[in-house]
Structures are given as C-alpha cells and as structure tokens.
Amino acid sequence: MHPVYRIDTARKLVTLYWNEFPTIARVREVVEEAIADPEFHPGMNFLWDRKPADPNTASIDYLREALYYLQVMAEEIGPHAWAIVTHNPADYGKGRMLEAMSDQGKVTIRAFQSRGDAEEWLRNPVRYDQQVVHFPARSPTLMYPGFA
Structure with a gap:
C-alpha cells in the first residue's frame, strides 16, 4: 500500500493524505x-487531506502551478x-482561491472544512454557484455559528 494515496474503486475515489x-x-x-x-480508472475523483498540525506553505505561485498541473491532468484522464x-481559515481561503481559479476548466475543485x-x-x-444551494450550503451562520 502506498504511504500517501489510497484507491477506492467502489467509490471511484483516490484519497491523498499528506503527513507534511x-x-x-x-x-x-x-x-x-x-x-x-x-486500480485507477479515468473519471475517478480525488480527496486531498493532510495532517492538521503541519503548516500550509502554499503561495499564489504554488496554487497557480498546482492548478495548471490539474488542468493538464484533466486533459489526460478526463473531467x-x-x-x-x-x-484552519487560512487553508480554507487558499482552497477557495483554487476553487475560483478553476471555475472554467475541466477539473472541479471545492474546499471543505470537514472530511465528511x-x-x-x-x-x-x-x-459552486451562488444562485443554487448545494450540499453543504455556504452559509456564514452554518460555518461560523458564533456570528448568528
């Protein structure tokens, strides 16, 4: 078994868990x-998770390069x-940046605050479409109950 990725063929999912x-x-x-x-088949989706204690050192250049790689990969394996x-909030913001940057490509990216x-x-x-509510709804009162 690989130390970083796991393939679940039943769920059509590749899970990446990074220790650093x-x-x-x-x-x-x-x-x-x-x-x-x-075990990998085109059309499988990816779940990115990492050890919470390790800092996220991604810069805007890192995000651009990552997005470029994912878009090129989508040309190879399909949407x-x-x-x-x-x-943490900083990681979530970086994830949302990737989400926004990928808006018109063949790869769909979403950031989440829970693995579930x-x-x-x-x-x-x-x-993500602000006009349509999908699970989970992006409501500030749901994400930050203290603001309600």
Whole structure:
C-alpha cells in the first residue's frame, strides 16, 4: 500500500493524505503514481487531506502551478473533481482561491472544512454557484455559528 494515496474503486475515489505539506514536484510524483496504478480508472475523483498540525506553505505561485498541473491532468484522464479538506481559515481561503481559479476548466475543485462534507460532495460533485444551494450550503451562520 502506498504511504500517501489510497484507491477506492467502489467509490471511484483516490484519497491523498499528506503527513507534511508537499512540494509541487511531490504532488506530481504521487498523483502520477496513482494514475499509473492498475486500480485507477479515468473519471475517478480525488480527496486531498493532510495532517492538521503541519503548516500550509502554499503561495499564489504554488496554487497557480498546482492548478495548471490539474488542468493538464484533466486533459489526460478526463473531467474529474478534487475535494480539498482544510483545517484552519487560512487553508480554507487558499482552497477557495483554487476553487475560483478553476471555475472554467475541466477539473472541479471545492474546499471543505470537514472530511465528511468533502466525501459527501464527491458522490455528486458540482461547481459552486451562488444562485443554487448545494450540499453543504455556504452559509456564514452554518460555518461560523458564533456570528448568528
């Protein structure tokens, strides 16, 4: 079994769990290993999660390079989705930036604050549309109950 990725063929899901925040080169290496795995099939979605204690060192250049890689990969394996599990507000903001940057591409990206919400969304991934309420609804009172 690979130390970073796991493939669940029944759920059509590749789960990536990072113990430390990866470089783009490491992301490419692991994702390409997952795609080359005989259990992988085009159309599988990806779940990105990481150890919460490790800092997220992603800069805007990192996000742009990651998005470019995901878009190129979508040309190779077809349209698919990425759910990014975040563990603090800064990570969530970076995830939302990726989500916004990928708006017109073949890869759909969404950021989530819980793994359960991410897994639920991956059952039927749809792009965020502020006019349509999808699970989970992006309501400030739901995300931050202290503001209600």
